[in-house]
Amino acid sequence: MPKTHTLGLPRIGERRELKKALESYWNGMINRNQLREVGLEMQRLSLRYQRELDIVTVGDFSYYDRMLDTALLFDAVPQRFRGLGLYDRLNLGFALARGATHSDGDVEPLAMRKWFNTNYHYIVPELDSRCSFRLFPEDVRGQIRTARRELGPDTPLKYALIGPATFLYLSSLRETGGTGSAAGAACCAGDACGAAGQAGALELLPRLTTVYAELLGLLAQEGVAWVQLEEPILVLDSLSPEWLQGIEVSYRELQEIPQAPKTLLATYFEFANENLELIARLPVDAVHLDLVGSGWGQQVTAGAKPQTTQGSAINLDLSRLNGLPQQLSLGVLDGRGVWKADLDALLEQLRLFAHRRELLLAPSCSLLHLPYSLESEHGLVPEPLLAGLAFAREKLAELVLLRQALCAGDDAGFTPTGETQQALAEHRACRARCREYQEQQGCNAAPAQTAPARSPYARRAKLQHEKLQLPLLPSTTIGSFPQTPELRRVRRAFRRGEITGTAYTATIREEIARTIKEQEEIGLDVLVHGEPERNDMVEYFAGHLDGFAETGFGWVQSYGSRCVKPAIIWCDITRPEPITLEWIGYAQSCTDRPVKGMLTGPVTMVKWSFPRVDIPVRDQVFQTAAALAQEVRDLEAQGTSIIQIDEAAFKEAQPLKRLDWPGYAEWASAAFRRCSAGVQDSTQIHTHMCYSDFSTLLDAVAAMDADVLTIETSRSEMALLESLHQEAGLHELGPGVYDIHSPLIPSTEQLARRIRIALGHLPPERLWINPDCGLKTRRWDEVRAALRNMQQAAELVRAEL
Numbered sequence: 001m002p003k004t005h006t007l008g009l010p011r012i013g014e015r016r017e018l019k020k021a022l023e024s025y026w027n028g029m030i031n032r033n034q035l036r037e038v039g040l041e042m043q044r045l046s047l048r049y050q051r052e053l054d055i056v057t058v059g060d061f062s063y064y065d066r067m068l069d070t071a072l073l074f075d076a077v078p079q080r081f082r083g084l085g086l087y088d089r090l091n092l093g094f095a096l097a098r099g100a101t102h103s104d105g106d107v108e109p110l111a112m113r114k115w116f117n118t119n120y121h122y123i124v125p126e127l128d129s130r131c132s133f134r135l136f137p138e139d140v141r142g143q144i145r146t147a148r149r150e151l152g153p154d155t156p157l158k159y160a161l162i163g164p165a166t167f168l169y170l171s172s173l174r175e176t177g178g179t180g181s182a183a184g185a186a187c188c189a190g191d192a193c194g195a196a197g198q199a200g201a202l203e204l205l206p207r208l209t210t211v212y213a214e215l216l217g218l219l220a221q222e223g224v225a226w227v228q229l230e231e232p233i234l235v236l237d238s239l240s241p242e243w244l245q246g247i248e249v250s251y252r253e254l255q256e257i258p259q260a261p262k263t264l265l266a267t268y269f270e271f272a273n274e275n276l277e278l279i280a281r282l283p284v285d286a287v288h289l290d291l292v293g294s295g296w297g298q299q300v301t302a303g304a305k306p307q308t309t310q311g312s313a314i315n316l317d318l319s320r321l322n323g324l325p326q327q328l329s330l331g332v333l334d335g336r337g338v339w340k341a342d343l344d345a346l347l348e349q350l351r352l353f354a355h356r357r358e359l360l361l362a363p364s365c366s367l368l369h370l371p372y373s374l375e376s377e378h379g380l381v382p383e384p385l386l387a388g389l390a391f392a393r394e395k396l397a398e399l400v401l402l403r404q405a406l407c408a409g410d411d412a413g414f415t416p417t418g419e420t421q422q423a424l425a426e427h428r429a430c431r432a433r434c435r436e437y438q439e440q441q442g443c444n445a446a447p448a449q450t451a452p453a454r455s456p457y458a459r460r461a462k463l464q465h466e467k468l469q470l471p472l473l474p475s476t477t478i479g480s481f482p483q484t485p486e487l488r489r490v491r492r493a494f495r496r497g498e499i500t501g502t503a504y505t506a507t508i509r510e511e512i513a514r515t516i517k518e519q520e521e522i523g524l525d526v527l528v529h530g531e532p533e534r535n536d537m538v539e540y541f542a543g544h545l546d547g548f549a550e551t552g553f554g555w556v557q558s559y560g561s562r563c564v565k566p567a568i569i570w571c572d573i574t575r576p577e578p579i580t581l582e583w584i585g586y587a588q589s590c591t592d593r594p595v596k597g598m599l600t601g602p603v604t605m606v607k608w609s610f611p612r613v614d615i616p617v618r619d620q621v622f623q624t625a626a627a628l629a630q631e632v633r634d635l636e637a638q639g640t641s642i643i644q645i646d647e648a649a650f651k652e653a654q655p656l657k658r659l660d661w662p663g664y665a666e667w668a669s670a671a672f673r674r675c676s677a678g679v680q681d682s683t684q685i686h687t688h689m690c691y692s693d694f695s696t697l698l699d700a701v702a703a704m705d706a707d708v709l710t711i712e713t714s715r716s717e718m719a720l721l722e723s724l725h726q727e728a729g730l731h732e733l734g735p736g737v738y739d740i741h742s743p744l745i746p747s748t749e750q751l752a753r754r755i756r757i758a759l760g761h762l763p764p765e766r767l768w769i770n771p772d773c774g775l776k777t778r779r780w781d782e783v784r785a786a787l788r789n790m791q792q793a794a795e796l797v798r799a800e801l
């Protein structure tokens, strides 16, 4: 009969206890033991969540990040951290993640990158070709023993590990003696995993496999029944033959350990369609397959239709699974989505299957990407949606119910017990209630999916330049200015109804006026209002668009102690009333220089929320675009001549499989163009993206046809422009001239040098001068000094033209 398990759970705490403990520890408010105590409590909580599962997973807990922990476990610590006298592994880990100060100067932390196509950032281990791995299993033993203490000796435990191939594929390989990568403590740091998989890293696989083998032996000694080796890279359709072969050799070697636990090879985030043959050849005891996918690519479970019914309707094709181990773990519940599953549909499919294989049932991936539980959810608006939702705890309950229903039935007669029947009926009724509410509110409008093209850029440019009368190399910023504690306090007070709308508006206006004045004093050419009214670029717009529900407590870990609270898309997205007009209009009234309107783009809005599963994400992105288009046109009518539509998640949203890239490029860029459909040629549309690695995405970005694109390039000293400037469809570019993530103030000379390099690639008519991202995480004194130097540099180089 099927057994239930999960690949992992959230770990930040139902009330974000771990976040608070970490931040207190870093500030010196609590000691190491107090932090450990909170960590232990989080592990115990996870065990309580799993009480009714057949196999209990440990090893998914981390104080910061599991890729980081894996690097520490195998002692893959870059040289620059070794002289710091950090003998304590926990503190060493924090130094790797956050950097450290040392008498000889600061030690740069490891970089961060997006974990596949999620909004979770992992710490990128830095390896070099001489790396020798050693095992430091203290933490592994600790997690197992905590579970043993809580559960007794008989509960079957599974230890979750990131597999050797995925670990190497996602690491960065440095030249020996290198100084390391740039800091990553960013609002928007990192690229998705597209650039990973350096060939040199593969050469380390045999050495790394040897220590993994040692670790498996140790897990056996600790009495662990299963080890979960996570190889999410096996869902990519872009693995080279060398990597595929390396993986095979590595897993053969792991199989030779005499007394290893049973191995579960886990793949997730999409169906491992392309690599099933390889997976079938790997000598593992069980394989986990994600039958739900992320919803952003085509779902190809059985080479079949994309998923469009609410809840996870999987599409199992038994013949595709021939050759895989007899024990299969099926990821049938959407581990990244918040909706209850259609258990009836699942049961129907699973019943055909259950007697032929030894089944494990699980969510599609770790539940790390979901909030803990609806039990903490008191603030959801609108409330009737609660009936249709399932967070981590509720997903596990669905899993248990599914197993009970399957155990009771067989091929011949499917007759669950009365109790199970009742639970199923209740679950069904809840979903129906939510669905009914959604329909009452008018869900399911079919959106227009096309976007009329604007006039050719040359024509637009002429009119825009005539209208705006900007100097060559115009200077601007990306949007936000420092968010002071005072601003946060006022926003919070307004949200809680503690101050009046009039008082709130007055404070925000004051801040806007001040920000405009500062920019005028610096001498910037295109100004911004500074975004003082926004807590977060997505949350703010989600709060003002219909169709997005705000949760009261739906926190999800983003990196380290940082969490985000994604909105839930539950209905057609519309704009009930103008959102930004008042603020932008006020800002413009404070100055004669042009003020940019500032919006968050449709892909980013949907990617950083929990989408609906009853219509494709693409439709939700188009609905958002249509709503934003109204805002764009209203801004234009109000006299705004420059409108920036940020697409910070444009790359993160790119599907994992290459096969899906052309389709994504087409619809995602069309959605962006939809936002500016119908604007005058003389209105200039900007976009901003926080990453520099466009290599996999050039077509899509070019097809957005924005007049001006601002991007991050300062860290690569403009090297990126070497290829970008030739790209048709990229018009004017604002390669960030300095890194806002660092507190260092760039000198005028340094900045002028970068601008001159940029001019080697781009004619002056196409070059803008700006920082590489918004300034909200910086202090005013830093911002003032850096922007002054930037403006001076722009004027200096302008004079040379």
Ligand code: GLN
Residues within 6 Å of the ligand: 187, 188, 478, 479, 480, 531, 537, 598, 646, 648, 688, 689, 690, 773, 774, 775, 776
């Ligand atoms: N306009 C936003 C800001 O400046 C952009 C943020 C981002 O790209 N992450 O804060």
Ligand code: ZN
Residues within 6 Å of the ligand: 188, 478, 648, 688, 689, 690, 772, 773, 774
């Ligand atoms: Zn940015």
